Amino acid sequence: MSRGNLFVISAPSGAGKSTILKKLLAVVDNLAFSISHTTRAPRPGESNGREYHFVDRATFERMRSDLAFLEWAEVHGNLYGTSRTAIEAQQAQGIDVFLDIDVQGARQLRDCGHPGAVFLFIAPPSWAELEKRLRGRGTDPEETVQLRLHNARLEMTDAERYDYLVVNDRLDEAVGVLRAVVIAERCKGRRTPDGRPIDLAGMRG
Ligand code: ADP
């Protein structure tokens, strides 16, 4: 069984990363989303174990000292981390895993030489549209929106470091681009577009 790929996706808050990933997971087989741990409070409509594992700071810090996280970062005043065990198990089963993490977490994985990981950056079509989407989501108080906008300027400067840059203007188009990247990476790893291993030896006769 060939191992699944690791895709690392970052974007300034409000660019539409969660929306794109939800759609992508619905149209691509053998793809999973890594559910991070966070100390952030759930937003209306979010449930524990689906968008995130919502934990208190003490639990997060205990996990961090037990080296349970592949990477972790403080983002917009809250702690976020990727649990090693969940993604390992999925990759071992040949499932591709998407990590939706911030630019600091992506930097940790890039600098620690996470071999074979593919880095994607999602950008909004314009600054005005980013502001509109962040406010339009209606889930964060104005103070949080301001903090996220301030951080977005810094996060955008990391875009150059990623393997792929995808502008989320028309949603379906952006989902299509991500799907194309997933399929191309599977072909590179000698797998079918839906993620199954290809038996090359069997084809040689
Ligand atoms: P992120 O996960 O990057 O913080 P979300 O996925 O929550 O962002 O999207 C922020 C808001 O923008 C949501 O209200 C979402 O419905 C909207 N949105 C996402 N993509 C698009 C798009 N291509 N065009 C218009 N609105 C979008």
Ligand code: 5GP
């Ligand atoms: P939100 O609070 O809007 O869900 O996420 C805020 C930011 O935290 C986003 O940039 C998201 O990618 C990032 N994030 C979510 N999970 C993780 C994680 O496990 N590690 C890191 N480094 N960032 C994360």
